Amino acid sequence: MSIAYDQTLDVKGARCPMPLVKSRKAVNELPVGQVLRVVATDRGSVADFQGWVKTARNVELLAQETVNEGGQELFVHYLKRTA
Amino acid sequence: MTNELPCGALQQRTASAALLSYAVTPEVLLAAQPQPEDWAKLVEAGYTTVINLRSDPERSAIEQRNAEAAGLRYFHRPWPAYELEREHVDELAELIEAPDAGRVVFHCRSATRVGLMWLLYRQLHHGWSRERAEAELRTAGYDDDSLETFGFCADDYFERAREHVT
Numbered sequence: 001m002s003i004a005y006d007q008t009l010d011v012k013g014a015r016c017p018m019p020l021v022k023s024r025k026a027v028n029e030l031p032v033g034q035v036l037r038v039v040a041t042d043r044g045s046v047a048d049f050q051g052w053v054k055t056a057r058n059v060e061l062l063a064q065e066t067v068n069e070g071g072q073e074l075f076v077h078y079l080k081r082t083a
Numbered sequence: 084m085t086n087e088l089p090c091g092a093l094q095q096r097t098a099s100a101a102l103l104s105y106a107v108t109p110e111v112l113l114a115a116q117p118q119p120e121d122w123a124k125l126v127e128a129g130y131t132t133v134i135n136l137r138s139d140p141e142r143s144a145i146e147q148r149n150a151e152a153a154g155l156r157y158f159h160r161p162w163p164a165y166e167l168e169r170e171h172v173d174e175l176a177e178l179i180e181a182p183d184a185g186r187v188v189f190h191c192r193s194a195t196r197v198g199l200m201w202l203l204y205r206q207l208h209h210g211w212s213r214e215r216a217e218a219e220l221r222t223a224g225y226d227d228d229s230l231e232t233f234g235f236c237a238d239d240y241f242e243r244a245r246e247h248v249t
Binding site: 014015016017018020021022024025044047048051052055 | 138139163164165166191192193195196199228229232235236239
C-alpha cells in the first residue's frame, strides 16, 4: 500500500485506549489536510480507529494495513485532518 | 484472576482460559471480554449486572442474549474511552449506584478502558485523589503498564475538561 503521509506516530506497545488518545492529540496538532501515519501493535486498534472516525469531526481514516516487521504484526492507520 | 495480557494477546485466549478480571471492590468486577461460559460462573459468584463498554452492536446483541439467559441484567454502554466526557462517568455512576444494581461486572475487551473509567469515577464521584484511585487499581491487580495508560488518559480527560471551562 502506498499512501503519502506527513508525520508518523509510533504507539507500539501502547494499550487501548492510549493509541487513540495519542492519535487524537497528534491529529489536532496537524495542519488541516495533512496525513498522520499511526503504527500500533494493538490488534484492537483496527476496530477502534474505525469507530472513532464515525464520530470525529475533523479526521478521515484513509486506509489501514497490517504489516509484518521482524516477526511482529503491526497495524498501520492513515489519518487525514479534514478541519 | 489478575494476570494482565496485552490487548492483542486476548485474541489468543482459549475458551477455557480464566476470565481476566480485577475485583476493585466486593461489588464491582472490572473485566476483559467474558466468554459464553463465563456468564453462568459470574452468576454463581453472585454478580447480577453486566455493563459492556465495547462498541460493536452485533457482538453486544449476542452477548446480551447469553448474559440474560444466565440471569444477568445487561447494559450496553459504548462510551468512547478515548474521548470521555463527564456525562459518561456520571452515567456509569448511576448504573453502579442504582439501588437494584447488585454486584456489577463492568467489561471491555482487555479490562483497560474500564479501569480508566473506574479511576475517573473515583476521582469525580468520590473525590478521591489520583494516587488513592491508582492504589486501589494496583491492589486489584493492574500492572505498571496499565497504570501508565490510566494516568495518561486521565490527564487527557482533565486537560479537555479545563479547556471546556475556560
